Amino acid sequence: xxxxxxxxxxxxxxxxxxxxxxxxxxxxxxxxxxxxxxxxxxxxxxxxxxxxxxxxxxxxxxxxxxxxxxxxxxxxxxxxxxxxxxxxxxxxxxxxxxxxxxxxxxxxxxxxxxxxxxxxxxxxxxxxxxxxxxxxxxxxxxxxxxxxxxxxxxxxxxxxxxxxxxxxxxxxxxxxxxxxxxxxxxxxxxxxxxxxxxxxxxxxxxxxxxxxxxxxxxxxxxxxxxxxxxxxxxxxxxxxxxxxxxxxxxxxxxxxxxxxxxxxxxxxxxxxxxxxxxxxxxxxxxxxxxxxxxxxxxxxxxxxxxxxxxxxxxxxxxxxxxxxxxxxxxxxxxxxxxxxxxxxxxxxxxxxxxxxxxxxxxxxxxxxxxxxxxxxxxxxxxxxxxxxxxxxxxxxxxxxxxxxxxxxxxxxxxxxxxxxxxxxxxxxxxxxxxxxxxxxxxxxxxxxxxxxxxxxxxxxxxxxxxxxxxxxxxxxxxxxxxxxxxxxxxxxxxxxxxxxxxxxxxxxxxxxxxxxxxxxxxxxxxxxxxxxxxxxxxxxxxxxxxxxxxxxxxxxxxxxxxxxxxxxxxxx
RNA sequence: GCGCCCUUAGCUCAGUUGGAUAGAGCAUCGGUUUUCUAAACCGAGGGUCGUAGGUUCGAAUCCUUCAGGGCGCGCCA
Numbered sequence: 001x002x003x004x005x006x007x008x009x010x011x012x013x014x015x016x017x018x019x020x021x022x023x024x025x026x027x028x029x030x031x032x033x034x035x036x037x038x039x040x041x042x043x044x045x046x047x048x049x050x051x052x053x054x055x056x057x058x059x060x061x062x063x064x065x066x067x068x069x070x071x072x073x074x075x076x077x078x079x080x081x082x083x084x085x086x087x088x089x090x091x092x093x094x095x096x097x098x099x100x101x102x103x104x105x106x107x108x109x110x111x112x113x114x115x116x117x118x119x120x121x122x123x124x125x126x127x128x129x130x131x132x133x134x135x136x137x138x139x140x141x142x143x144x145x146x147x148x149x150x151x152x153x154x155x156x157x158x159x160x161x162x163x164x165x166x167x168x169x170x171x172x173x174x175x176x177x178x179x180x181x182x183x184x185x186x187x188x189x190x191x192x193x194x195x196x197x198x199x200x201x202x203x204x205x206x207x208x209x210x211x212x213x214x215x216x217x218x219x220x221x222x223x224x225x226x227x228x229x230x231x232x233x234x235x236x237x238x239x240x241x242x243x244x245x246x247x248x249x250x251x252x253x254x255x256x257x258x259x260x261x262x263x264x265x266x267x268x269x270x271x272x273x274x275x276x277x278x279x280x281x282x283x284x285x286x287x288x289x290x291x292x293x294x295x296x297x298x299x300x301x302x303x304x305x306x307x308x309x310x311x312x313x314x315x316x317x318x319x320x321x322x323x324x325x326x327x328x329x330x331x332x333x334x335x336x337x338x339x340x341x342x343x344x345x346x347x348x349x350x351x352x353x354x355x356x357x358x359x360x361x362x363x364x365x366x367x368x369x370x371x372x373x374x375x376x377x378x379x380x381x382x383x384x385x386x387x388x389x390x391x392x393x394x395x396x397x398x399x400x401x402x403x404x405x406x407x408x409x410x411x412x413x414x415x416x417x418x419x420x421x422x423x424x425x426x427x428x429x430x431x432x433x434x435x436x437x438x439x440x441x442x443x444x445x446x447x448x449x450x451x452x453x454x455x456x457x458x459x460x461x462x463x464x465x466x467x468x469x470x471x472x473x474x475x476x477x478x479x480x481x482x483x484x485x486x487x488x489x490x491x492x493x494x495x496x497x498x499x500x501x502x503x504x505x506x507x508x509x510x511x512x513x514x515x516x517x518x519x520x521x522x523x524x525x526x527x528x529x530x531x532x533x534x535x536x537x538x539x540x541x542x543x544x545x546x547x548x549x550x551x552x553x554x555x556x557x558x559x560x561x562x563x564x565x566x567x568x569x570x571x572x
Numbered sequence: 573g574c575g576c577c578c579u580u581a582g583c584u585c586a587g588u589u590g591g592a593u594a595g596a597g598c599a600u601c602g603g604u605u606u607u608c609u610a611a612a613c614c615g616a617g618g619g620u621c622g623u624a625g626g627u628u629c630g631a632a633u634c635c636u637u638c639a640g641g642g643c644g645c646g647c648c649a
Contacts, residue, residue, distance in 0.1 A: 032589065039592070049591060052629075062629070087592045088629065131649065173649050199648095260649095290646055291574065303647075314575060314645070321647040328649045356576050357644045382577070383643075424585075427577060429642070431584070436598095440611050443598065447611070455609060462608050493588095500588055512586060516596080526613035529605065537608050572611075 002495035026057035044092035052089040062089030118158035127350035129166040133177040136246045136405040145421040147350040149507040170260040181235045184210035246405040269334035281368040311364025340370045347376040387433040419446040452518040457570035483524040484549040491552040
């Protein structure tokens with residue numbers, strides 16, 4: 001039930017059928033025309049810019065065209081009770097009571113589905129993909145929640161979504177990680193001091209892993225090479241498990257974990273390269289020394305390169321290292337070849353701000369691999385800064401030199417973390433303030449929205465019922481006051497919020513919307529303090545218009561918080 | 573040097589494929605509770621939308637210039 005889309009379609013049809021009469025030669029496919037809720041100072045339900053847009057290519061005056069369009073619409077769409085021409089040529093539309101009643105009834109029927117635009121595409125969203133060399137830190141957390149909620153959002157909007165985690169369980173970092181575990185084991189078993197050499201992982205969690213492995217293993221750890229296979233398998237298991245636990249505590253479950261090691265073993269890379277050689281995206285050649293980096297022993301050697309400059313990248317990228325082994329990017333190319341072959345409509349990668357430089361090459365890779373049939377879009381989450389008492393806050397560094405997700409979860413509950421991590425656009429840095437998140441006040445948006453729900457439930461308690469059942473309205477009983485009207489208009493906007501946030505991959509619009517509708521509710525509620533007649537419950541009863549208004553709020557609160565996966569307590 | 577992101581009220585930020593007098597929260601000042609949760613509400617002040625141009629009926633939004641801040645720039649992963 002998206003009234004904007006529905007009515008626009010009607011309007012377009014009418015205008016097309018009466019094109020000549022209106023003197024319109026050029027319809028421009030109705031591009032740029034929209035229907036929206038006008039600012040609250042205008043006393044109308046809908047507003048469209050159609051006359052302003054169409055007047056230009058047809059060389060008509062917007063206000064004159066508006067007079068004709070107004071007549072056309074009022075005579076043919078009986079849902080439109082009254083239309084006013086306003087400002088530079090807006091049409092402000094009032095809906096008939098009958099139309100309002102029908103719309104509201106439909107929303108009540110749709111309930112949990114209200115807001116879905118039923119787009120029906122298949123998405124693959126890769127997110128987190130933190131290296132399995134240690135626990136998740138605060139930086140991963142934002143991307144993790146962003147990806148999870150974006151998945152929920154796209155699912156809610158009617159799509160199929162695969163939530164994917166790419167496990168980088170291959171390469172030098174893994175060797176360093178395993179070596180660190182090995183040295184910690186030697187430290188415990190043979191009392192050898194752990195020397196913090198370059199490239200090793202000093203974090204104390206490595207010690208925990210070492211202890212666990214020692215408890216269950218029977219091998220002697222006399223040589224790194226001899227124990228490597230066993231050690232790497234065990235250490236990776238532990239650290240991946242650790243990450244999965246953190247994700248679980250945040251309420252995140254991926255559908256699929258793809259192992260880089262497996263991608264390598266399946267030799268997918270060769271197929272990918274073979275294909276890209278044919279399309280001339282991969283060639284043997286030489287690369288220039290990296291810019292902005294000095295003091296390197298640069299050797300110009302011939303190797304396979306991916307021509308990412310064709311896709312706007314700064315430089316072409318090496319697929320092979322000097323010693324002939326494959327680069328990380330090469331394996332990622334193979335991984336994305338695999339993703340492309342799974343035939344999703346859209347691929348999305350969620351990255352941290354420090355991976356911005358990687359975007360063009362990997363998006364280009366997908367375009368090349370899919371022969372422009374699949375588009376990969378990378379969304380970047382900017383940094384998270386921790387604050388406490390208004391000043392930057394550093395947590396215990398037990399886990400290493402970063403703030404871990406489990407540290408965070410010890411202080412703040414999952415609901416607050418999820419909501420707050422999305423209470424900013426992904427494009428801007430996010431200040432995460434511990435005090436604010438723990439506060440029970442308007443300043444804490446999570447609380448504010450939840451409190452709205454709790455207050456609604458207090459009405460149920462006062463009326464001694466569990467919910468409003470079987471609500472239905474007839475137009476003759478329809479008589480909303482100005483506060484209710486405002487709330488209902490806001491509810492009508494919900495499908496639009498879903499549509500835009502789905503289209504632009506911007507889940508942050510949902511918490512903002514929920515906060516706004518909560519404000520309208522709290523405000524209306526408080527009117528009862530000033531004026532008896534606005535009290536929700538009169539002589540133990542509640543009137544029908546109010547019941548409907550509250551039910552509509554409940555529907556969007558529940559649908560919204562479901563997408564965020566944040567709880568709605570009925571009492572606080 | 574290059575790429576990406578950001579610059580909107582004192583502070584932190586929203587702002588829909590370009591729309592009407594640019595919106596919230598915090599902070600400041602003032603008010604509201606014998607009655608459904610005051611953990612809330614109402615009101616006031618506060619703006620050259622970083623700068624300079626351009627596009628047009630109309631620009632915070634699109635294009636160009638410059639300035640400031642962040643992130644990144646390996647044949648690491």
